[in-house]
Amino acid sequence: MKPNRQMTTRKQNGKNVEEDCNMPVYTLGIASQLSEIPAHSIRQYIDEGLIIPFKLESKRHLFSRNDIDRLKLIRSLIRNKGLNFSGVRALMAMIPCWSIRECPEEDRSSCGAYTENFQPCWEASEKGRHCRNENCRDCEVYHALDIDTGIKTVLKSLL
Ligand code: SF4
Secondary structure, three states, X not given: OOOOOOEEEEEEOOEEEEEEOOOOOEOHXXXXXXXXXXXXXXXXXXXXXXXXOEEOOOOOEEEOHHHHHHHHHHHHHHHOOOOOHHXXXXXXXXXXXXXXXXXXXXXXXXXXXXXXXXXXXHHOOOOOOOOOOOOHHHOOOOOOOOOOOOHHHHHHHHO
């Protein structure tokens, strides 16, 4: 699988500045500007479980560079591939989390991430013991689909 971007370089006051792509530093307004997606659409993506922003104690959301790439991917799936929110959710639900995380057979039948077909594992009603206390935002499954890959690419790397 293609790893999530770790570092990028951006210009600041004429100088090149290194930026950690996983660091949540952008407010909703800035993420909206950088992704060119209206803030109300980003809120919809969050409500639909397509993106998990970093949450501050104040309940405000922050976004990283990788989150901005993910927002663009979601918009591309909707605009260019003709998917609606349910379609994007179903696509994300096809990522075989049980295989990527090597969940034991005996845990699978009681895990919603394995048994529920049309929602991403991070939205599962009941998660198995491997995932119960995990932060899905940091999980390789959550990051398995990126701007350059489809589900087929993920499956080819596993099968
Ligand atoms: S930790 Fe979260 S994103 Fe990762 S496999 Fe489990 S439910 Fe899915």
